[in-house]
Amino acid sequence: MPPPLLSIGDLSRRTGLSVSAIRFYEARGLVQAIRTRGNQRRFLRADIRRLSFALIAQQLGLKLADIETELATLPQGRPPTRRDWQAISKHIRTALQARIEMLEKTRDLLDGCIGCGCLSLDKCGLYNRDDRAARAGTGPRFLLGDRPQDFDNTDGSTNGSARVSSPRPPRSRP
Numbered sequence: 001m002p003p004p005l006l007s008i009g010d011l012s013r014r015t016g017l018s019v020s021a022i023r024f025y026e027a028r029g030l031v032q033a034i035r036t037r038g039n040q041r042r043f044l045r046a047d048i049r050r051l052s053f054a055l056i057a058q059q060l061g062l063k064l065a066d067i068e069t070e071l072a073t074l075p076q077g078r079p080p081t082r083r084d085w086q087a088i089s090k091h092i093r094t095a096l097q098a099r100i101e102m103l104e105k106t107r108d109l110l111d112g113c114i115g116c117g118c119l120s121l122d123k124c125g126l127y128n129r130d131d132r133a134a135r136a137g138t139g140p141r142f143l144l145g146d147r148p149q150d151f152d153n154t155d156g157s158t159n160g161s162a163r164v165s166s167p168r169p170p171r172s173r174p
């Protein structure tokens with residue numbers, strides 16, 4: 001039977017995080033240590049999951065502030081239940097889905113024109129002639145949700161959806 005409480009070294013060994021990284025996460029409120037009489041940190045075994053979740057979510061590109069917000073909804077002082085995790089996974093799933101779509105789009109357009117304004121590929125003349133995509137805003141417009149056909153009008157106007165000036169998440173696939 002594993003010990004109910006873990007030292008910071010145990011937590012470090014199991015999560016692969018350095019002790020200083022765990023202290024950092026603790027300072028940000030992602031985990032809360034219990035103090036022994038000798039003022040040593042002890043953690044719940046469930047904190048392994050909290051930290052593992054934070055680690056993976058960051059590697060998937062989620063912002064630490066967003067992860068903190070989500071983890072703050074979990075109960076402190078007792079292991080979160082499956083139901084507790086389900087509540088936050090709904091929000092995270094939406095963010096992850098947007099990332100997955102962006103990654104898929106990037107993969108599919110890797111050797112094509114991404115509407116970034118470089119005009120360096122022969123395909124750019126076809127899909128982003130005269131950098132028309134810049135009318136929708138900054139950045140690689142075709143990765144951010146705009147489509148080459150959004151800029152088909154020859155009078156300099158766009159087709160509605162391309163009038164945004166800030167990046168948007170990619171459109172859902174049909």
Ligand code: FES
Nearest residue numbers: 113117118119124
């Ligand atoms: S790849 Fe940059 S504008 Fe086409």
